[in-house]
Amino acid sequence: MTDTIVKSGDQRSYRMSNIDMMRGLVVIIMAIDHVRDYFNYVGGGVSISDPGIDAAFYVTRWITHLCAPVFVFLAGTSIGLMQERRTKSELSKFIFIRGLWLVFCEIFIISTALSFAIGGEPALGGNLFTFMQILFAMGVSMMLLSGALYFGPKICLLLGMIIIFGNSLILPMWPSGNPFGGDNDPAWITILSPGGFVFEPFYFIVIYPPIQWFGIMLVGYGSSYIFKKPPVERDTALIKIGVVSILLFFALRLSNLYGDANLWEVQDLGVLSTIFDFFDVTKYPVSLLYTLITLGPAAIICAYADRCNGWFKETLVMFGRVPFFFYVAHFYLIHMLSVALGAYQGFEVSQMLHAFPFYPQGYGVSLLGVYFVWLLVLAILYPLCRWMMKIKKSRRDWWLSYL
Numbered sequence: 001m002t003d004t005i006v007k008s009g010d011q012r013s014y015r016m017s018n019i020d021m022m023r024g025l026v027v028i029i030m031a032i033d034h035v036r037d038y039f040n041y042v043g044g045g046v047s048i049s050d051p052g053i054d055a056a057f058y059v060t061r062w063i064t065h066l067c068a069p070v071f072v073f074l075a076g077t078s079i080g081l082m083q084e085r086r087t088k089s090e091l092s093k094f095i096f097i098r099g100l101w102l103v104f105c106e107i108f109i110i111s112t113a114l115s116f117a118i119g120g121e122p123a124l125g126g127n128l129f130t131f132m133q134i135l136f137a138m139g140v141s142m143m144l145l146s147g148a149l150y151f152g153p154k155i156c157l158l159l160g161m162i163i164i165f166g167n168s169l170i171l172p173m174w175p176s177g178n179p180f181g182g183d184n185d186p187a188w189i190t191i192l193s194p195g196g197f198v199f200e201p202f203y204f205i206v207i208y209p210p211i212q213w214f215g216i217m218l219v220g221y222g223s224s225y226i227f228k229k230p231p232v233e234r235d236t237a238l239i240k241i242g243v244v245s246i247l248l249f250f251a252l253r254l255s256n257l258y259g260d261a262n263l264w265e266v267q268d269l270g271v272l273s274t275i276f277d278f279f280d281v282t283k284y285p286v287s288l289l290y291t292l293i294t295l296g297p298a299a300i301i302c303a304y305a306d307r308c309n310g311w312f313k314e315t316l317v318m319f320g321r322v323p324f325f326f327y328v329a330h331f332y333l334i335h336m337l338s339v340a341l342g343a344y345q346g347f348e349v350s351q352m353l354h355a356f357p358f359y360p361q362g363y364g365v366s367l368l369g370v371y372f373v374w375l376l377v378l379a380i381l382y383p384l385c386r387w388m389m390k391i392k393k394s395r396r397d398w399w400l401s402y403l
Contacts (some may be wrong), residue, residue: 003053008084016081016227017317018305019074022298024066024320028378035255037356038338040364045236047183056367058276058365064285068134069294071323072213073220075138079145080153080224092146093347094401099142101402106135107202113331116339116353120201127203129355132190135327140210141217148218159224163215167192168259168288179205180357194284212286216295231306238303245296249289253278315382322388324403326381 082091107130115121115129148156170192177185177195185195190206197204226237252259260281267273281290305313319326341364342352351360365373392400 017313018302019077020317020320021229021305021313022070022302022320023074023323024318025301026070026298027319027323027326028316029064030067030071030327030368031069031334031377032374034062034334035377036060036329036367038334039093039341040367040370041356041359055196055272055276060367060370062279065281065290066209066294066298067135068213069216069286069291070298071134072138072141072216073223073295073298075142076145076217076220076222077215077224077227078374079133079142079149080221081227083224088150092149092313095142095149096146098402099139099146100143102135102139104139106132106139108192109328110135110331113328113335115355116335117355120185121203121354121358123354123358124203125198127162127198128201129203130202131355132204132206133208134213137208137210137213137215138207141214144210144214145217145221149221153222155222155226156218160215160218160220160222163290165288167212167285168261171261171285171287177206179207189261193286201205202379207284209285215289216286223295235303235306238299240280242296242299242303245292245299249296253281253289259292260290261287310323318389319385321392322385322403326385329381329384330377334373341355 068230077090079095082094086094093104110133111128111130112118114131117129120126121129145156148159151159166219172372174192175186175189176193177189177197179194179196181196185197187197187204189196190204190209191195192209192211194207194209196206226234226241228234229237256263262280263276264274264398265282279293281287281293283290297375337347338359339352339357342360343349345363347360347363352363388403392403
């Protein structure tokens, strides 16, 4: 087995290749879903009742569920590993500022990339489309963790488990909003439930309520000790955690008693539709069962990550060392490519300078076309991400810690 700590001339810190590989894997899978948004948008869910969703689309959408929880969990793990080279007060200050930075980026950098409607979205009353998704959830979680880390990893792990497992008790009593409905939901409900509200000139669409994601980050932080173990012990622990999580998912899901608001049932359309319904767990807001069936397999994959070698692993590790750079760049690139496709298909450029839910009818490509564009996006970003990785390996500038 290869050594998990890879120095490779990195002047900023040591790196763990299995964590970087997992990050790289989830960011390129994530890009599939965002390409789908801009080239074949049929909604954010995987409902089997939607005639626009076939097996290929369902699987494409479902595998991208892995991305957000893995990324948030590993962010917590990385913060835990940072404790070996920072004092608690230094770490607290760093992650609080980084959290603020991520929220700022979500509002002003990512939302601009998503919309291109700098004068406001007509469908949102002329307000600016402000999409509060994973960077927002991670940013808020980091700011909360900057205080919680003083309790220590064990208490944080316990608090995270309480949030993840207790979430399903609170949500049935919590008001739900309508993010894209044009309504002005109370802002406070978006702590736990998706919603949309106006704070002029912004229309905030919150689809990643932060508290549940904070729970996942807490568990990642509290579990960082696992990654400090010798490789064999670490991998064994990850496999056991993964298997237990998957078994618990099946036990709870089969019972239909707890863990997800979207209950499953045998479908008249056949076995495949029943399987689809069984795995149609809730991401917005993230449920217990969603967390188990995403982090469980991810733990097992991570346990075997160090056994991979060659160009594929090197490519994933490269992308995994510059995830923020990739995240920002891929949104701008995808949107620009969609504008070009829209013009090619005969639409006015002005029709494409909007967020994807407001794209014109008749625009888009097949799912096969989505995968083609996805590969094109990865090919274009590969040299840029490699360039950024080399900069981060060779320099210690303070601002590189925020990219």
